Amino acid sequence: MADSENDTEQTEIVVLPCSGLDKEAGSASRELALLLSDRGARIVCPVLYERSPKRYEKDLGAGRLVVIDGCKTGCASKLAAERGLKTARKLTVTEAAKQQGVEAGKDPRLGSALRDLLPELVEEILATGLVKAEGAEGALFQETVSYQEFGIDKFVFRVPTSGYFFNENDCWARVDGPRARVGVSDYVQQSASDMVFFEPPALGAEVSIFDEVGSLETTKTALDIISPVSGKVVAINSEVVEAPDLINENPYERGWAVELELTDFGSDRELLMDSAEYFEYLKRKAEGEHEALYGK
Amino acid sequence: MGVSRAKIPWCPTIDYAKCDFCMECDEFCPHGVFERREGDRKLVVAHPENCVVFCKACGKTCGPDALSFPDKKETTELIKRLREEGKDGG
Numbered sequence: 001m002a003d004s005e006n007d008t009e010q011t012e013i014v015v016l017p018c019s020g021l022d023k024e025a026g027s028a029s030r031e032l033a034l035l036l037s038d039r040g041a042r043i044v045c046p047v048l049y050e051r052s053p054k055r056y057e058k059d060l061g062a063g064r065l066v067v068i069d070g071c072k073t074g075c076a077s078k079l080a081a082e083r084g085l086k087t088a089r090k091l092t093v094t095e096a097a098k099q100q101g102v103e104a105g106k107d108p109r110l111g112s113a114l115r116d117l118l119p120e121l122v123e124e125i126l127a128t129g130l131v132k133a134e135g136a137e138g139a140l141f142q143e144t145v146s147y148q149e150f151g152i153d154k155f156v157f158r159v160p161t162s163g164y165f166f167n168e169n170d171c172w173a174r175v176d177g178p179r180a181r182v183g184v185s186d187y188v189q190q191s192a193s194d195m196v197f198f199e200p201p202a203l204g205a206e207v208s209i210f211d212e213v214g215s216l217e218t219t220k221t222a223l224d225i226i227s228p229v230s231g232k233v234v235a236i237n238s239e240v241v242e243a244p245d246l247i248n249e250n251p252y253e254r255g256w257a258v259e260l261e262l263t264d265f266g267s268d269r270e271l272l273m274d275s276a277e278y279f280e281y282l283k284r285k286a287e288g289e290h291e292a293l294y295g296k
Numbered sequence: 297m298g299v300s301r302a303k304i305p306w307c308p309t310i311d312y313a314k315c316d317f318c319m320e321c322d323e324f325c326p327h328g329v330f331e332r333r334e335g336d337r338k339l340v341v342a343h344p345e346n347c348v349v350f351c352k353a354c355g356k357t358c359g360p361d362a363l364s365f366p367d368k369k370e371t372t373e374l375i376k377r378l379r380e381e382g383k384d385g386g
Contacts, residue, residue, distance in 0.1 A: 071359045071360075071361070072355075072356055072357065072358055072359050072361065073318075073320070073357075073359030074357075074359075094361060167297075167350075168297060168348065168349060169348060169349075169350055169351060208368075208369065208372070209372060210350045210368055210371075210372055211368070212352075215356070221324065221353070222353060222356050222357070223353050224351070224352060224353060224356075226350050226351070270298075270376075270379065271297050271298075271372075271375065271376070271379075
């Protein structure tokens with residue numbers, strides 16, 4: 001894993017921006033791509049790429065892809081998903097601006113407030129891929145996980161028999177001593193389909209129970225990982241960042257998303273289901289959904 | 297969470313000054329929270345009780361940023377309080 005991470009750090013950045021001209025955020029996206037180009041990134045024009053994908057085949061194979069959406073309509077990331085592009089980093093200008101207290105305007109020309117934010121975003125994007133996984137070493141999370149399962153039609157849903165705690169958002173925490181790994185359940189990965197992108201939280205971020213600890217995009221939908229526990233983000237699973245479909249392959253073990261240093265598990269626990277409770281909850285939920293779709 | 301869903305006021309609110317009725321959120325949500333209508337307000341939050349508590353996923357589909365949600369911390373506090381009251385009462 002260390003070798004592949006080092007390889008990642010060496011490669012170039014390829015930018016697929018929104019080129020929307022109907023909002024300020026679109027203009028900011030374009031400008032951000034140009035600033036990245038000044039620093040050596042290759043730009044993929046979304047319009048030309050839509051028209052002539054072969055034109056960019058070589059560029060897209062040359063480095064880590066950064067997708068910049070102007071707004072949450074997400075045209076650039078939808079284009080990337082439709083073409084099956086592996087995305088190393090995604091940024092939405094309106095969201096990044098909001099975090100800095102700046103609201104993107106309706107006037108499509110780029111104003112000074114948004115323009116002033118761009119240099120910082122350039123540096124943040126250039127650091128993409130430098131996040132290291134520093135998951136717990138030694139004895140933690142080593143116990144063999146056993147599963148129970150139930151089937152509905154052709155679907156079989158698995159749930160670990162112990163050691164995991166769940167919220168009603170179908171996210172789990174595998175608790176081992178002072179730490180917990182967090183991920184999404186087998187039900188989520190089957191319902192949401194193939195994972196194509198994982199946007200992790202910042203290392204060191206302090207999260208409370210039910211806060212978002214990253215988001216996932218699949219070929220069908222987008223969803224947040226809602227943390228079942230409070231704590232500090234001490235590791236991100238770089239294997240999942242590199243290959244989000246690991247969540248589809250192995251949602252409860254190798255497909256963990258983040259690792260937290262727990263801060264208040266005693267209190268968090270009261271709001272969670274244990275493995276047996278979640279198994280019954282999920283069974284009722286899946287049966288209800290199946291009945292609503294297909295009848296009894 | 298040990299609290300009746302009906303007691304947890306969690307659902308999106310549509311800002312009609314921003315909404316352009318693109319219906320992306322309605323197409324996205326698998327829980328039937330929204331409903332389309334005739335007239336000025338072509339989309340309404342018709343079934344808030346169907347919204348999954350703490351889910352904000354439809355908001356991510358909203359280009360004009362017209363969807364907002366209750367404060368998560370306040371909602372968590374409310375759930376904890378209701379659980380305590382439930383214990384006292386039972």
